[in-house]
Amino acid sequence: MLRGRFGGPARTLGSFFVVLVFVPPLLLLVSGSFHTPGRPPTLTPDLIPRPATTIGYELAFEWGGLLRATVNSLIVAVIAVPLSVLVASAAGFAVSQLSRRARIVVIGASVAALMVPATALLVPRFAMFRWLGLTNTFVPLIAPALIGMSPLYVLAFYLAFRAIPRDLYDACLIEDLSPARIWWRVAMPQVKPVTSAIAALAFVTTWSNFLDPLVFIYDRDLFTLPLALRSLAALDPTDFPIFLAGAVFATLPAVLVYSIAQRRFLR
Amino acid sequence: MNRVLAVLAAVTVIVSGCTGQQPEGRADLGPIRLLASGSPDELAAFRTLIDAYKKAKPGTDVQLVEASNADDLTTKLSTSIAGGAPPDVFLMNYRLYGQFASKNAVDAVDSRLKASTVIKASDFYPQAMTAFRWGGKQLCMPQNVSSLQVYYNRALFNKFGVALPKDGWTWNEFLVTAQAMTRDANGHPVRAGEAEGGAPAKAAVHGVGTEPTLIRVAPFVWSNGGRLTDNDQKPTRFTFDDKASLEALRNFVDLRLSYGVTPTDDEVKAQDLVSRFAKGQLAMLLESRRITPTLRAAKDLDWDVVSVPRYGNPVGILHSDAYCITTGSKHKDAAWSFIEYAMTQDGQKIIAATGRTVPSHIETSKSEAYLDPAKAPKNAKVWLDAVPNLRSVPTISTWPEIEDAMEGILENAINHAPSLDSVLADIDKQTKPMFERGIAP
Numbered sequence: 001m002l003r004g005r006f007g008g009p010a011r012t013l014g015s016f017f018v019v020l021v022f023v024p025p026l027l028l029l030v031s032g033s034f035h036t037p038g039r040p041p042t043l044t045p046d047l048i049p050r051p052a053t054t055i056g057y058e059l060a061f062e063w064g065g066l067l068r069a070t071v072n073s074l075i076v077a078v079i080a081v082p083l084s085v086l087v088a089s090a091a092g093f094a095v096s097q098l099s100r101r102a103r104i105v106v107i108g109a110s111v112a113a114l115m116v117p118a119t120a121l122l123v124p125r126f127a128m129f130r131w132l133g134l135t136n137t138f139v140p141l142i143a144p145a146l147i148g149m150s151p152l153y154v155l156a157f158y159l160a161f162r163a164i165p166r167d168l169y170d171a172c173l174i175e176d177l178s179p180a181r182i183w184w185r186v187a188m189p190q191v192k193p194v195t196s197a198i199a200a201l202a203f204v205t206t207w208s209n210f211l212d213p214l215v216f217i218y219d220r221d222l223f224t225l226p227l228a229l230r231s232l233a234a235l236d237p238t239d240f241p242i243f244l245a246g247a248v249f250a251t252l253p254a255v256l257v258y259s260i261a262q263r264r265f266l267r
Numbered sequence: 268m269n270r271v272l273a274v275l276a277a278v279t280v281i282v283s284g285c286t287g288q289q290p291e292g293r294a295d296l297g298p299i300r301l302l303a304s305g306s307p308d309e310l311a312a313f314r315t316l317i318d319a320y321k322k323a324k325p326g327t328d329v330q331l332v333e334a335s336n337a338d339d340l341t342t343k344l345s346t347s348i349a350g351g352a353p354p355d356v357f358l359m360n361y362r363l364y365g366q367f368a369s370k371n372a373v374d375a376v377d378s379r380l381k382a383s384t385v386i387k388a389s390d391f392y393p394q395a396m397t398a399f400r401w402g403g404k405q406l407c408m409p410q411n412v413s414s415l416q417v418y419y420n421r422a423l424f425n426k427f428g429v430a431l432p433k434d435g436w437t438w439n440e441f442l443v444t445a446q447a448m449t450r451d452a453n454g455h456p457v458r459a460g461e462a463e464g465g466a467p468a469k470a471a472v473h474g475v476g477t478e479p480t481l482i483r484v485a486p487f488v489w490s491n492g493g494r495l496t497d498n499d500q501k502p503t504r505f506t507f508d509d510k511a512s513l514e515a516l517r518n519f520v521d522l523r524l525s526y527g528v529t530p531t532d533d534e535v536k537a538q539d540l541v542s543r544f545a546k547g548q549l550a551m552l553l554e555s556r557r558i559t560p561t562l563r564a565a566k567d568l569d570w571d572v573v574s575v576p577r578y579g580n581p582v583g584i585l586h587s588d589a590y591c592i593t594t595g596s597k598h599k600d601a602a603w604s605f606i607e608y609a610m611t612q613d614g615q616k617i618i619a620a621t622g623r624t625v626p627s628h629i630e631t632s633k634s635e636a637y638l639d640p641a642k643a644p645k646n647a648k649v650w651l652d653a654v655p656n657l658r659s660v661p662t663i664s665t666w667p668e669i670e671d672a673m674e675g676i677l678e679n680a681i682n683h684a685p686s687l688d689s690v691l692a693d694i695d696k697q698t699k700p701m702f703e704r705g706i707a708p
Contacts, residue, residue: 038564038565038566039565039566040538040541040542040543040545040546040565041538041542043537043538063307064307122346123346123349123350126346126347126349126350126352127349127350127351130350130351130352135352211342214334214339214342214343215342215343215346215347218300218330218332219330220331220333227335230335230339231307231310231333231335232307233335234304234305234306234307234335234336235306235307236306236541236558236560236561236564237539237541237542237561238541238542238545238561238564238565
């Protein structure tokens, strides 16, 4: 849309504003994490802490158990993200192959499911996992991946698969390829940018999931990163560098994943 | 399919029968889960308490389930109760527990307390015990008995040559002191309405800091002879339209609106009250015992505490948390055994060591575990002196919602100066439906 004569400057200007909005808070976050804990924050934040210290990081790891929490979050993400992508893409592909009437019903149901607040399902989910004896394990945190994590991801894949010319699917059927092979061998390679985007979104959703661990996890040793970070938020205001150090540590993987994924968005 | 379900159900019943019931004659050792919230140092104190309990009672098993704050604790507790797997014991403020007590989710401890050979009701301050009575029954055992007091920066008072506040002072003395301590960057007093060279002087030090919440206004309403609600036990509405209550509310709001002795909302958002106090930008701070460890940790801060100012009678507001046993607990005996230990001097001393609480155990509160002369504040006794005059807010089930609504209304009243009539109308409009829905003890 912005290609041509104005494409370059408009894109540069847009990038500039995005950087203007997102970079200063990140800089303040990083700078704040190197301040000395135990001292009240200054009225106007100073970007260069004097003296700069890593005590905030040391205490964040010690008091918040960040290392253990990071390992726990990684275990959950490593299982939940690929599973979400696989299930959402398979479901999206299946929807794209349905008859028009069935498709409308499924999409309508997906949109309706999107409107159900997650908190409304909290108690039934808790009762179910308790009955299965799976509370205080990672299973309730990974389980949403079995339904593609969110109906939105399924719909996104459906739209991507629908954009592939119908003739290609017909040709595959003539070649006697099974639906599973068409999905994996033909359709998935065509929607790599969508796969990257959904993987990135699924990662951030899993990585920042606070409510599920809060409700399902009792044992401190099983805390994920958002819970560990929350415990640091309960520190006194004068200990803000410890919380900010934890926040920097928790933010880095998400920034890294987006950096990797955005290269694929542009392809 | 039905057969499979029936077999599963039978297995569940058998398994729960094996694990949930305690064989006759054998002591119930647990395991139990204790749900508590707090900062890392408070949670560390609970872990120490659990370790001490396990050492004192070998074979027992207690797991600490941690929440960072009261909101997280409430979410965790309500979900687990509704889902059928509540913790055995939880620690909660009396202003919040009504929502669970009204649903019979808390098991009364009267008979256990009466039968106990370790603790007795008279070991604890009755003001805290009463706050946890529901329907004539003692539902929970109070762990602490804090209240609102005034922290002051002694060095700042000495610097500006203002007399230090004294226990038993009046609201007017408090206001005059707050005005005298509100200073500009050059150390000159700042008077609201007075302008220097056409522009009002900006305060570099404010006289006093307080949150615009109901629990901050309440003690002044009571001290002025007013009432907070029309009925302490079964309230149906707030009574700020009562003359004495209105006067206390107006004076509270005027601290900012007429006298400018408190920081504005924007100033507090830029830097919170505790940080301002620790940095010497606030001469006095209305707070409970909670912030004591923060101030102890602040280097070069010379501070102490004085009683909350009064109008007529000295009245304070109770801040108290208690251990409660859930009705759904499968190990109530083990839960009580833990609470018993936590409420003894040994148990109370461990939590008192955090400095955040005032022990509810009378002997412990008078011991060095709390009144340690080597630790600030020097006037720690002020919290104990206040106990006989402490009052509590109603504990109806919707009280947390009511407090939340009041915070918004008071924030608006202090920062946007609507007429008091509209504030009163707003209070009624927003909170009356909540009072109507509330279940009283």
